[in-house]
Amino acid sequence: MPFYLLLLLLQLPAVWGERNPDGTNDVETEIRRIESKLRNLEMPQPSRSVIREDPFIYLQHLESMLTETQFQGLHKRFGRSKIFANVHKIVPETLKKNLSIEEIVQDVEINQFQVTLSKTVLAKAKGAKVNQEGRVVMLAATSPVLFQDNDSHPILGGKVIGISVGNTTVHGLLPKERISITFWHNQRNFTPWCVFWVMGAKPGDIGKWNTSGCEVKHRGNQTTCLCDHLTFFAVLMLPSSDIDKVHQEYLNIVSYVGCIISALASFITIVFLCLRKKQRDHIVYVHMNLLWAIFLLDMSFLIAVYVALEGGDIACKASGMLLHFAMLACLTWMGIEGYNLYRLVIQVFNSYMKCLLVKLSLIGWGLPTLIICLIFGIDQSYYGLSSFKVYESPGNYTISAICWITKMEINSFLNLGYLSLVFLFNSIMLTIMVYEILRLKHQKRHWGYVVMLLGLSCVLGIPWGLVFFAIASETFKLVAVYLFTIINCLQGFFIFLWYLAKVWQSRRSNSMQCTSSNSLKLQSSNSSI
Numbered sequence: 001m002p003f004y005l006l007l008l009l010l011q012l013p014a015v016w017g018e019r020n021p022d023g024t025n026d027v028e029t030e031i032r033r034i035e036s037k038l039r040n041l042e043m044p045q046p047s048r049s050v051i052r053e054d055p056f057i058y059l060q061h062l063e064s065m066l067t068e069t070q071f072q073g074l075h076k077r078f079g080r081s082k083i084f085a086n087v088h089k090i091v092p093e094t095l096k097k098n099l100s101i102e103e104i105v106q107d108v109e110i111n112q113f114q115v116t117l118s119k120t121v122l123a124k125a126k127g128a129k130v131n132q133e134g135r136v137v138m139l140a141a142t143s144p145v146l147f148q149d150n151d152s153h154p155i156l157g158g159k160v161i162g163i164s165v166g167n168t169t170v171h172g173l174l175p176k177e178r179i180s181i182t183f184w185h186n187q188r189n190f191t192p193w194c195v196f197w198v199m200g201a202k203p204g205d206i207g208k209w210n211t212s213g214c215e216v217k218h219r220g221n222q223t224t225c226l227c228d229h230l231t232f233f234a235v236l237m238l239p240s241s242d243i244d245k246v247h248q249e250y251l252n253i254v255s256y257v258g259c260i261i262s263a264l265a266s267f268i269t270i271v272f273l274c275l276r277k278k279q280r281d282h283i284v285y286v287h288m289n290l291l292w293a294i295f296l297l298d299m300s301f302l303i304a305v306y307v308a309l310e311g312g313d314i315a316c317k318a319s320g321m322l323l324h325f326a327m328l329a330c331l332t333w334m335g336i337e338g339y340n341l342y343r344l345v346i347q348v349f350n351s352y353m354k355c356l357l358v359k360l361s362l363i364g365w366g367l368p369t370l371i372i373c374l375i376f377g378i379d380q381s382y383y384g385l386s387s388f389k390v391y392e393s394p395g396n397y398t399i400s401a402i403c404w405i406t407k408m409e410i411n412s413f414l415n416l417g418y419l420s421l422v423f424l425f426n427s428i429m430l431t432i433m434v435y436e437i438l439r440l441k442h443q444k445r446h447w448g449y450v451v452m453l454l455g456l457s458c459v460l461g462i463p464w465g466l467v468f469f470a471i472a473s474e475t476f477k478l479v480a481v482y483l484f485t486i487i488n489c490l491q492g493f494f495i496f497l498w499y500l501a502k503v504w505q506s507r508r509s510n511s512m513q514c515t516s517s518n519s520l521k522l523q524s525s526n527s528s529i
Contacts, residue, residue: 024070059141062083081142088136100115101136109158111186113161155237161234213228251481251482263492269495273291287495296325323404324405337456338429423464463483
């Protein structure tokens with residue numbers, strides 16, 4: 001036993017000597033030193049003078065050390081959680097395929113991330129120095145005092161990823177050669193920006209984020225940045241309420257053109273219904289009121305945008321109230337449409353049609369008026385100029401404004417709550433009507449009536465439900481926003497087309513006889529429109 005113990009003791013110096021023959025302890029010491037400096041900078045110290053040295057210089061120095069550090073094996077990991085690095089040697093065997101570096105983070109926002117470099121980029125690292133393997137350095141840092149510009153959004157997970165390839169400057173990569181950084185995260189309700197850090201031109205100048213040469217691909221809980229150069233990268237989280245300039249311009253065009261077309265189509269349909277006095281009944285009057293509400297909503301939107309640019313405070317308050325009233329009236333009359341179509345198909349009407357129409361009119365126009373008066377009576381400042389940011393780049397944005405509601409709680413709870421009730425009610429009504437028609441097995445062409453009822457979705461405002469899909473789904477949010485804008489801005493035009501189709505169909509089916517009371521009621525509904 002002593003002999004073996006002696007051999008082990010004799011081997012210990014050799015083991016210790018091989019533990020760090022290359023100075024990797026220096027890297028670990030440097031990482032701890034940087035973490036200590038960053039902790040000191042994070043602490044509130046009002047008595048101290050402003051630190052002139054940019055903390056970003058610490059990471060640049062560490063990155064240079066990692067490029068020069070020698071170690072055994074093909075790769076080595078340094079550091080822990082706040083600052084850590086993964087260094088890979090580039091040898092002929094590794095040049096045959098792309099290099100992927102994956103890290104499990106176990107953070108509140110980020111679960112893991114993966115950096116992928118193409119073979120072309122790896123080839124640039126080989127032979128950075130004579131008789132020395134090339135190095136790929138992936139350096140990750142998390143600190144609130146790093147990478148702070150004048151107008152920066154939160155960084156996803158607070159994580160900044162630096163990538164370097166030897167001592168070679170890499171830029172202008174082709175699309176298939178670009179650097180790929182993929183984050184798996186828990187955040188959903190945000191718009192991602194893939195950015196890289198640009199240092200200040202002079203000592204003491206604050207750096208800033210830039211998006212040039214970077215593309216973002218976002219799907220649910222996964223965000224991928226594709227960039228054509230190497231530096232320090234991050235993902236900025238743009239709030240979902242804000243949009244970028246390109247989509248804002250497209251959505252503006254769709255909104256303005258759609259509202260004009262919808263207003264004209266609504267007015268033409270109202271005139272057409274007024275001329276058809278012989279076939280006018282209470283349900284036609286309900287259609288006319290809905291079309292007036294849509295016409296008022298389209299025109300008040302155009303007025304609110306114009307007044308926000310040219311009008312004063314009083315005019316903006318008035319146009320904001322008008323726009324809110326028109327939206328509530330439109331939602332109310334869509335709910336009334338659902339109720340009347342349900343009564344027409346399922347129930348038998350009583351003889352007091354005029355009284356019913358008066359009651360419906362009081363609800364359709366009176367309830368929105370009451371809500372507007374209550375809000376205005378509580379606080380007049382709840383209506384006025386409402387602004388939102390339109391971003392051209394992470395730190396560069398313009399302000400767009402419209403005369404609307406200034407208190408976000410009213411917009412979030414009252415408007416969305418009102419829309420939720422109408423959408424749920426009309427969805428139930430439409431489902432019941434479709435079910436009743438499908439029960440008529442003996443009725444020929446009953447599927448045509450199902451299609452007709454589904455076409456009523458524009459009258460019932462079912463497409464307004466896309467707003468909930470846009471909120472809940474991050475993957476298809478942009479698609480939902482475009483569909484919501486297109487369909488609802490053209491709601492009056494779609495009703496106009498639907499009405500023409502029903503008139504044409506009713507003229508063809510006037511000679512058809514109904515075989516049941518239910519089909520008779522449905523046919524009378526079709527011919528009265």
